[in-house]
Every structure is written in structure tokens, then in C-alpha cells.
Amino acid sequence: MLPIAIDANGGDRSPAAIVGGALRARDELGVEIVLVGTPDVAPLAGDLPLIEASEVIAMDADPGQSVRRMKDSTLVRAAEAVRDGRASAMISAGNTGATMASALLRMGRISGVKRPAIATPLPVPSGGHTVLLDAGANAECQPDWLLQFAQMGAAFARARYGIDEPRVGLLSIGEEPGKGDALRKDAYGLLAAAGALDAAGGRFIGNVEGRDLLTDDVDVVVTDGFTGNVALKSLEGGMKALVSRLLEAFGASDEARAAADVLMPELLPLYSSLDPENTGGAMLLGVDGVCIISHGSSGETAVVNAVRVARDMVEGGMVDALAAAIAT
Amino acid sequence: MLPIAIDANGGDRSPAAIVGGALRARDELGVEIVLVGTPDVAPLAGDLPLIEASEVIAMDADPGQSVRRMKDSTLVRAAEAVRDGRASAMISAGNTGATMASALLRMGRISGVKRPAIATPLPVPSGGHTVLLDAGANAECQPDWLLQFAQMGAAFARARYGIDEPRVGLLSIGEEPGKGDALRKDAYGLLAAAGALDAAGGRFIGNVEGRDLLTDDVDVVVTDGFTGNVALKSLEGGMKALVSRLLEAFGASDEARAAADVLMPELLPLYSSLDPENTGGAMLLGVDGVCIISHGSSGETAVVNAVRVARDMVEGGMVDALAAAIAT
Numbered sequence: 001m002l003p004i005a006i007d008a009n010g011g012d013r014s015p016a017a018i019v020g021g022a023l024r025a026r027d028e029l030g031v032e033i034v035l036v037g038t039p040d041v042a043p044l045a046g047d048l049p050l051i052e053a054s055e056v057i058a059m060d061a062d063p064g065q066s067v068r069r070m071k072d073s074t075l076v077r078a079a080e081a082v083r084d085g086r087a088s089a090m091i092s093a094g095n096t097g098a099t100m101a102s103a104l105l106r107m108g109r110i111s112g113v114k115r116p117a118i119a120t121p122l123p124v125p126s127g128g129h130t131v132l133l134d135a136g137a138n139a140e141c142q143p144d145w146l147l148q149f150a151q152m153g154a155a156f157a158r159a160r161y162g163i164d165e166p167r168v169g170l171l172s173i174g175e176e177p178g179k180g181d182a183l184r185k186d187a188y189g190l191l192a193a194a195g196a197l198d199a200a201g202g203r204f205i206g207n208v209e210g211r212d213l214l215t216d217d218v219d220v221v222v223t224d225g226f227t228g229n230v231a232l233k234s235l236e237g238g239m240k241a242l243v244s245r246l247l248e249a250f251g252a253s254d255e256a257r258a259a260a261d262v263l264m265p266e267l268l269p270l271y272s273s274l275d276p277e278n279t280g281g282a283m284l285l286g287v288d289g290v291c292i293i294s295h296g297s298s299g300e301t302a303v304v305n306a307v308r309v310a311r312d313m314v315e316g317g318m319v320d321a322l323a324a325a326i327a328t
Numbered sequence: 329m330l331p332i333a334i335d336a337n338g339g340d341r342s343p344a345a346i347v348g349g350a351l352r353a354r355d356e357l358g359v360e361i362v363l364v365g366t367p368d369v370a371p372l373a374g375d376l377p378l379i380e381a382s383e384v385i386a387m388d389a390d391p392g393q394s395v396r397r398m399k400d401s402t403l404v405r406a407a408e409a410v411r412d413g414r415a416s417a418m419i420s421a422g423n424t425g426a427t428m429a430s431a432l433l434r435m436g437r438i439s440g441v442k443r444p445a446i447a448t449p450l451p452v453p454s455g456g457h458t459v460l461l462d463a464g465a466n467a468e469c470q471p472d473w474l475l476q477f478a479q480m481g482a483a484f485a486r487a488r489y490g491i492d493e494p495r496v497g498l499l500s501i502g503e504e505p506g507k508g509d510a511l512r513k514d515a516y517g518l519l520a521a522a523g524a525l526d527a528a529g530g531r532f533i534g535n536v537e538g539r540d541l542l543t544d545d546v547d548v549v550v551t552d553g554f555t556g557n558v559a560l561k562s563l564e565g566g567m568k569a570l571v572s573r574l575l576e577a578f579g580a581s582d583e584a585r586a587a588a589d590v591l592m593p594e595l596l597p598l599y600s601s602l603d604p605e606n607t608g609g610a611m612l613l614g615v616d617g618v619c620i621i622s623h624g625s626s627g628e629t630a631v632v633n634a635v636r637v638a639r640d641m642v643e644g645g646m647v648d649a650l651a652a653a654i655a656t
Contacts, residue, residue, distance in 0.1 A: 125573040139509040173557040181467040181554050210561030214569040226509050227558050229501040233538030234559045235566045241542040245453040249594035259590035266577035266584055
């Protein structure tokens with residue numbers, strides 16, 4: 001396997017935590033890594049190879065403009081490494097929009113893919129994951145794009161989680177086929193058509209609602225990037241608010257602290273499953289290469305997990321599986 | 329004050345829990361109530377007056393069709409009671425779409441209102457509420473409707489929560505003004521225009537994201553009914569999933585149960601603030617009368633709380649405040 005390219009300058013905790021995670025991933029997983037970073041990364045990198053770049057696209061920079069203008073940026077160089085066969089995958093915790101734009105412009109799309117989509121695995125508290133896509137790549141979508149998202153999402157859920165025949169739901173505001181806006185009604189028709197998900201190995205189960213996202217009633221939830229991003233961030237915000245109030249309650253008195261200590265062995269697995277460090281990040285599906293989008297707050301553990309996901313996707317032939325899934 | 333009309337046959341636990349709640353509301357709040365129900369409700373109603381209706385619109389019935397065809401249904405009769413000056417407000421835990429359609433068709437809109445919207449108060453775990461609208465009345469929206477939702481939401485937050493100058497945010501997928509789809513970009517321009525929220529007494533603070541919904545950084549969050557409904561149900565589902573895993577952890581062993589008992593005094597206020605029984609339901613803003621939409625699972629306490637909200641809205645002159653807020 002070719003090395004996995006990691007953007008050393010992307011993310012709130014870059015470069016130290018990113019490079020630290022890269023070193024850990026190399027040692028713990030035995031995966032070859034190549035860093036893409038500015039010259040000042042070199043002293044941190046130890047014996048990891050470094051592709052040097054002179055620029056860093058800021059977290060809040062305009063994605064399209066930055067990628068067009070900053071041709072020697074770490075993100076653009078990382079995507080080029082995949083395109084040119086010097087890396088098997090790219091990982092960045094930097095500017096999400098610029099990561100997508102770099103991957104799209106340098107790697108190109110899988111033949112037949114209309115638009116790439118961000119697939120985000122949501123940890124279900126009772127166990128397992130629900131794959132939500134598009135989680136933010138395309139604010140406005142056409143019905144046939146949603147069909148392709150469903151096909152790619154099903155192939156992803158099969159490859160990533162070993163689900164034999166993933167159940168695919170269309171995110172709407174009621175279970176009946178007629179519910180939702182024009183986009184949902186048209187997409188429903190395409191998804192319900194005979195054979196729509198056959199090549200992808202998935203099964204359409206109809207509309208699902210926001211409340212189904214964290215249940216084990218559905219494996220892949222399809223929506224436009226605006227709605228998907230709002231749903232994802234609403235969940236993240238809700239969990240964070242609730243957990244921080246819980247921690248307050250647990251620390252309210254000596255008695256409460258002692259009681260919370262007793263409960264910790266039960267609560268830690270739950271807490272750990274919700275921690276973004278452990279999900280390994282989202283994946284940009286539909287570009288002609290593996291591209292992992294990590295959380296901006298990624299630390300070392302998140303990087304290790306992202307490398308694990310990237311390795312699995314490369315070894316499992318994810319890009320070929322996606323190409324096969326959208327073939328109609 | 330005229331009596332408050334309650335749909336005795338609406339909701340999963342109707343009529344028993346609804347009528348029980350109506351009796352409690354009358355006794356505990358000293359508010360006059362009139363039930364609207366089928367003849368078999370009479371034996372439960374005690375000395376509460378009953379407007380008889382012969383039909384009940386099912387929870388999953390098509391709203392538009394039902395309201396047009398079932399003219400002697402409890403929902404249509406409740407809305408007529410408000411229209412005809414026999415009641416000051418209507419409350420239903422039944423079919424949400426049919427509740428909206430009944431109110432809209434029988435009460436009509438406040439002069440100048442383009443579309444009514446469902447305003448749902450979200451309990452913020454650290455205290456207070458964020459008002460989300462539209463939470464599901466209009467799956468597809470125009471930019472100028474969102475402007476009116478902002479105006480009505482600000483007036484509602486002032487009247488309901490006594491917030492002097494509510495901070496109004498536009499729900500999008502990034503904080504910068506250009507973020508989001510065409511609807512968001514156009515709505516942003518209208519909301520940012522000088523004086524847009526002056527009559528409503530609110531202040532536009534720009535785009536907000538899903539993660540801001542349960543924080544105290546914003547008082548009113550404006551969006552289309554599709555996105556709002558998905559965000560609301562995602563939060564509800566996420567909270568439910570997390571709370572049920574917590575309860576599992578709390579009951580995992582005798583030791584855990586004992587520790588959880590110690591923490592209960594700290595956790596109950598949080599649990600209670602998240603319980604839909606305690607929010608009093610959502611309000612349909614923009615129709616020419618007070619209309620409270622309660623959760624389908626409403627029990628007695630939810631009915632009492634809904635009556636409390638309805639009374640406050642009537643006594644506080646909510647409908648006039650909304651009319652003033654949208655005047656430009």
C-alpha cells in the first residue's frame with residue numbers, strides 16, 4: 001500500500017497533535033505515512049517523510065478561492081500526492097470546504113458521480129453507527145444526486161461496517177411517501193424505483209425522521225448537505241449541552257462526586273462512543289481517491305483513528321466499490 | 329377571559345389524560361375550560377362544558393383533506409369556537425397538520441401574515457429557552473416568510489419569556505453571511521436590513537448553526553419548516569437515546585443504582601427541563617387566535633402546562649403583539 005498523506009498544518013491543534021498522531025499511527029498500525037506540511041513541521045516529524053508546502057489555508061478562508069490561488073498549500077499538495085500515485089489517501093483536520101475543493105479539483109470525481117458527498121458516521125448510543133450523508137458538501141441538491149448519495153452511502157456502510165444489506169432512509173418530516181418538500185418527493189420516487197440500490201447492495205426503507213438518526217432502525221440516512229449539516233451540528237450541540245450539565249451535576253458536592261466515581265465504569269464506554277476523537281472522521285465519497293475529513297479539534301487519537309479508517313478504505317477498495325455502486 | 333377550548337380527542341393518551349389535565353388546569357390555574365369532544369367524552373368531563381363533535385381526525389390522516397371533509401370534527405369545532413368568540417384559545421395534542429389547517433382555515437391569518445409558523449421553545453440545559461421557528465408548518469419557504477418568522481419569533485420571545493431585546497439568528501451551515509443555500513442568502517439580506525426587526529423589538533445577530541440551538545447565545549432561531557422539523561426531531565431523538573443509555577448505566581448493578589440515587593436530586597431538574605410534558609407545547613404563530621400544538625404523547629401535566637401558556641398568550645395580547653411585529 002502507498003503511504004497515507006496527512007496534512008500536518010490542518011486543524012486547531014496542528015501541527016503538534018497532528019504530527020504526534022501520525023507518528024503513533026505509523027507505530028501502532030504499521031502503516032506508512034507521509035506528512036504534507038510547512039518547513040517548520042520538519043523538526044517535529046522525526047523520521048516521517050515530509051512533502052513540503054509553503055502555504056496553509058486558514059480554517060475560515062474561502063474554500064474555492066484559497067484552493068485556486070494557494071497552489072503550494074498543504075491541502076492542495078496532499079490531494080496532488082494522491083492524484084500522482086505518491087499516496088493512497090489524504091487526511092486533513094483543516095478547513096473542511098478547502099479539503100473538499102482540493103480533493104475534487106486535484107483527484108477529480110469517480111466516473112459517473114454527479115457530486116461528492118460527506119459521509120459522517122453517527123455513533124448510536126445503543127451501539128453501532130448510522131451513516132449520514134450529505135453532511136455538508138452540497139448546500140443545494142438535485143433529486144438524482146440524493147439517489148447517488150444513497151448508492152454511495154450503502155456501499156460505504158457495507159465496506160466500513162460490514163453491514164450485509166444496509167437499510168437506507170430518506171430524511172424527511174414524516175414517514176409517509178408524500179411528506180416533505182419537492183426535493184424529497186422527487187428523490188423518494190427515484191429511491192423507491194425497482195433496482196435503485198441493487199448495485200450498491202442496499203435496501204430503501206422509505207422516509208425516516210430526525211429522531212431516527214441515533215437509533216438502530218436505519219443504517220444510511222440520505223439528505224442534502226444543508227439539512228445534513230444542521231442535523232449533525234444540532235446533535236453535536238445537544239449532546240455537548242447535556243453532557244456538560246451532567247458533569248456539573250456529578251461535581252455538585254462531595255457526595256455527588258463519590259457517586260459519580262462509582263458510575264464511571266458504566267459511563268465511560270458511552271462517553272467514549274460519543275467522543276469525536278474516536279469516530280475517525282468523515283469521508284468524502286465520490287472523489288477518485290480516499291479523502292478523510294477529520295474534526296477541526298482533532299488530537300492524536302483522532303489522527304490514529306483517521307489513519308485506521310483510511311487504511312481500511314484503501315485496502316477494501318472503497319473507490320472501486322463506489323464506482324460499482326453508482327453504475328446503473 | 330373567554331374559556332380555553334381543548335380538543336378532548338387529540339393525542340395518543342386521549343381522551344382520559346386530556347380531560348384529566350383539563351380538570352386539573354381548571355382547578356389549579358382557575359382558568360375556564362371548554363372541552364371539544366365526541367359524545368363519549370361526556371362521562372369523563374364532570375362539570376366541564378363540552379362542545380360536541382361527531383368526528384375525530386386520526387393522528388396519521390391527511391391534514392388538508394381531513395379538515396375539508398370532516399367539518400364536524402373536534403379540531404374544526406375547536407377552531408370555530410375561537411373564531412366565533414366562544415373560546416379565547418385552542419389546544420390540541422392531535423394531528424399537528426390538521427391542527428394547523430383547522431386554525432388557518434377557520435381563524436384565518438393575522439392581517440399581513442404570509443404564512444403561519446410553528447414556534448417551538450427548546451429547553452436549554454443550562455437554563456432558559458431558545459425559540460425555534462418554523463418547526464414544521466411550511467416545508468418550503470420564501471425569504472420574506474423567514475423575515476416574518478423572525479419578527480413573530482422576536483415578539484413571541486418578548487411576550488412569553490420577558491426577553492427585552494431577543495437575539496434572532498438565522499439557522500445556516502456557517503457563521504459568515506454568505507454561507508448556506510439561496511434561501512439563506514436572500515433571507516440574510518432581508519434580516520440584516522436596517523429596521524427589519526424594530527417593530528418586533530428584536531435584534532438580528534447573523535447566522536447561527538445547529539450547535540447553537542441549546543446554548544444561551546441566541547433567543548430565536550429562524551429557519552424553514554423542513555430544516556426546523558429535522559433539527560427539532562434530531563435533538564429529541566438524540567436526547568432520548570442518551571438518556572435511555574444513562575438510565576441503563578444507572579441500573580447496571582446494585583452499586584450503580586445506589587450511586588444513581590445519590591445523584592438524583594442533582595439530575596431531576598435537568599431531566600424535568602427536558603421532559604416534553606413540561607414545555608407546554610408549541611404555538612402556531614400568525615393565525616388570528618391563540619393555537620397551542622401539544623406533543624402527541626401529552627399527559628395531564630402537559631395539558632395543564634399548555635393551558636398555562638394559552639392563558640398567558642391570551643392575557644398578554646399575543647395576537648396583537650404579532651400583528652404589530654410584522655407591521656413595516
